[in-house]
Amino acid sequence: MQSRDRETVLAKSSALETIRLCFVDQHGILRGKTIVAEMLDSVFDKGIGVPSTLLLKDTSHRTVFPIWQEGTEICDLPLSGASDVVLRPDPGLFFPLPWAPHSAIMLCDVLDRNCAPVAFSASAVLDRAVEALAEAGYEAIFGLEVEFQVFRRTDPALEHSQATIPPSPPQTENLTQGHQFLTETRYGEAEALLDHLRRMAEGMGFEPRTVEIEMGPSQFEFTFAPGDPKTQAARFVLFRTMVKEVCQSRGLHASFMAKPRLPNAAANGWHMHQSLLHLGSGENAFTPAATDALTPEASGWIAGLLDHATELCLLTNPTVNSYKRFSPFQLAPNRILWGNDNRGAMLRGLMMPGDPAARIENRVADSSANPYFAFAGQIHSGRAGLAAGQSAPPPSETPYTAADAQKLPTNLGDAITLFETSPFVEACLGADVQSYLTKLKRAEWERYLMNLSEWEHQEYFGLF
Numbered sequence: 001m002q003s004r005d006r007e008t009v010l011a012k013s014s015a016l017e018t019i020r021l022c023f024v025d026q027h028g029i030l031r032g033k034t035i036v037a038e039m040l041d042s043v044f045d046k047g048i049g050v051p052s053t054l055l056l057k058d059t060s061h062r063t064v065f066p067i068w069q070e071g072t073e074i075c076d077l078p079l080s081g082a083s084d085v086v087l088r089p090d091p092g093l094f095f096p097l098p099w100a101p102h103s104a105i106m107l108c109d110v111l112d113r114n115c116a117p118v119a120f121s122a123s124a125v126l127d128r129a130v131e132a133l134a135e136a137g138y139e140a141i142f143g144l145e146v147e148f149q150v151f152r153r154t155d156p157a158l159e160h161s162q163a164t165i166p167p168s169p170p171q172t173e174n175l176t177q178g179h180q181f182l183t184e185t186r187y188g189e190a191e192a193l194l195d196h197l198r199r200m201a202e203g204m205g206f207e208p209r210t211v212e213i214e215m216g217p218s219q220f221e222f223t224f225a226p227g228d229p230k231t232q233a234a235r236f237v238l239f240r241t242m243v244k245e246v247c248q249s250r251g252l253h254a255s256f257m258a259k260p261r262l263p264n265a266a267a268n269g270w271h272m273h274q275s276l277l278h279l280g281s282g283e284n285a286f287t288p289a290a291t292d293a294l295t296p297e298a299s300g301w302i303a304g305l306l307d308h309a310t311e312l313c314l315l316t317n318p319t320v321n322s323y324k325r326f327s328p329f330q331l332a333p334n335r336i337l338w339g340n341d342n343r344g345a346m347l348r349g350l351m352m353p354g355d356p357a358a359r360i361e362n363r364v365a366d367s368s369a370n371p372y373f374a375f376a377g378q379i380h381s382g383r384a385g386l387a388a389g390q391s392a393p394p395p396s397e398t399p400y401t402a403a404d405a406q407k408l409p410t411n412l413g414d415a416i417t418l419f420e421t422s423p424f425v426e427a428c429l430g431a432d433v434q435s436y437l438t439k440l441k442r443a444e445w446e447r448y449l450m451n452l453s454e455w456e457h458q459e460y461f462g463l464f
Contacts, residue, residue: 005091006044009106012094013037017102021048021087023110024122024237026440027059027318028370032087032108040089047111049084052077055110055121056440059319060166064443075119075432077112085118086111093234098203099246107234120433122372123230129376129428130229133383134279138297140379143226143273143359144236147367148256149219149265150175150193150247170253172262175218179266186213193250194220200242206235215331216266226273226357229379233371236270240367258317258366259324267325268367269332272316273350274378275359276301286351287358292340294351294392302338302347302360302392304385305378309336309346309364311422312377313408313415314441316365320412320448325366328400333363335405337396344399346408364408373437380428412445 013019019040022032031054035043056065056079065079066072072079093107110121117124133140151172162168175193180186187194194211201208207225214221224235240256247254259267276285276297285297294302317323326334331343339345343363351358365374396402409415419425420438 009091009094010041012096013040013104016096016104018104019089020103020105021089021108022105023054023087023108024233024370024372025054025057026122026370026373026437028122028237028240028368028372030105030237030241034103043089044091047086047088047108047115049086051082052079052085053082055085055118058440058443058447060444060447062165062443064440074436075430077118077120084113086113086115088115095204095238097242098200099242099249105238105241107238119430120436122233122370125429125433126229126233126372126376129379133379136383136386137279138285138383138386139277139279140229140375140382141226141275141277141359142229142232142375142378144224144232145221145269145271145273146223146236146239146256147214147219147221147268147270148240148243148254149216149260149268150190150243150252150254151218153251153253172253175252176213178217179215179264180213180217181215182213187211190220193247193252197222197243197246200246201239204238204242206239214266217264219266219268226275229375233375236371256367258319258322258368267327267330267332269325269363270365270367270369272362272365272374272378273359274301274362274382275357276382284356284358286360287355288351288353290353293353294349296389297386298349298351298358298360299392300386300388300390301382302349302385303390304381304383304388305347305360305362306336306338306393307385307390308377308381308422308424310406310409310415311418311425312381313364314412314419314437315373315377316362316369317409317415318370318373318412318441319366319368320444322366322368323409323411323415326408326410331363333399333408335399335402335407337399337402337405338392339395339397339399342395342397342399345396346399349395376429380424384424384428412441412448416441416445 016037020034022030025031053063056063058064087108089106089108096104110118155171157168157170176189210223212221243254333346338347340349348361425434
């Protein structure tokens with residue numbers, strides 16, 4: 001830690017009352033503790049302890065590892081007895097909160113008691129991927145397109161009977177009506193809210209570029225300036241947090257769920273734009289010399305992303321709900337292929353001669369993904385294609401009907417099995433990380449399978 005960065009943050013914090021010390025958990029959710037600003041100097045030196053169970057919870061907030069069993073550990077980190085891990089704040093990730101001007105968020109690294117990084121934490125997994133790519137002589141740049149919905153709350157679901165695990169969802173109604181893609185009058189209806197969210201994003205240094213009316217009712221999209229993987233991962237998580245907190249304060253409910261179970265609601269995608277730069281020169285390795293040509297790097301990167309798409313779906317599409325989004329002819333992919341400027345393809349090639357922003361857009365991910373894990377998967381996949389000297393197949397013009405194209409997994413259970421049994425995942429992420437994420441997501445999948453659905457009740461209650 002550079003002392004200058006620390007002193008700068010301490011000077012900024014002197015005008016604040018509280019600092020929210022947070023880390024990005026396994027689901028891309030911020031967790032942590034809030035301290036009074038006067039404590040920050042000592043926390044830089046000693047860190048602050050939090051229960052290790054925060055790393056062991058599924059999406060319902062249940063701890064799914066046997067912490068009361070002797071010898072429980074992951075990556076040599078002992079976890080028995082809900083012992084502590086340490087959060088150490090990163091002064092380069094200090095974000096004053098425009099909607100709560102007395103406070104700030106500071107992102108933290110997760111360390112063990114010996115001050116070593118916890119190897120299966122989201123930030124550590126991405127760090128290793130970035131380092132591996134640098135060893136190959138490249139740097140990845142990512143751009144963000146994030147879709148989400150904002151609804152008006154009609155019932156916040158605060159009854160004691162609704163305080164279940166997980167809690168009952170709030171009841172909502174649309175903020176804007178109807179499917180109105182990029183329609184100006186719909187923007188006018190939501191302008192006050194969208195202006196407020198944009199100003200908050202600008203105030204936190206996220207560099208938003210566009211604010212758009214998306215396809216579905218009450219659905220919006222923000223895009224952001226490109227940046228390095230760690231910066232973009234932090235922006236994504238903080239933006240999602242900011243939108244939810246700001247909307248909550250206005251009597252609204254924001255959701256980044258892949259496909260809400262609401263009449264006529266559209267699915268929320270997260271499109272990962274990615275380029276590869278040569279270290280040293282900074283030149284874009286994807287910029288072709290001729291139209292409809294691919295550089296060796298672009299060809300190998302595409303091949304790697306296609307080859308490992310199924311086994312890494314757990315990172316780009318991490319929930320039961322994620323797989324309800326893979327519908328044909330809905331601008332979301334359902335097959336593993338690529339196309340030139342084709343929004344139905346999983347990979348959309350946007351590479352023209354002389355374009356310094358030449359890039360590949362991966363449209364598979366949804367807005368519930370953990371960006372640290374998702375970016376790590378993209379980097380490892382693309383690097384593998386480069387290292388093997390692979391070439392991309394011909395682009396497709398019929399992404400939803402290509403008979404020879406492999407389909408994406410249709411449910412979380414299949415995605416878990418593909419991830420769990422993948423030698424590639426084990427080689428890139430490590431067997432411990434592979435096992436850790438498998439156990440977390442399998443707990444979620446098994447709870448889903450044991451849940452009695454409305455379909456079952458309607459199908460069988462009267463029949464038998």
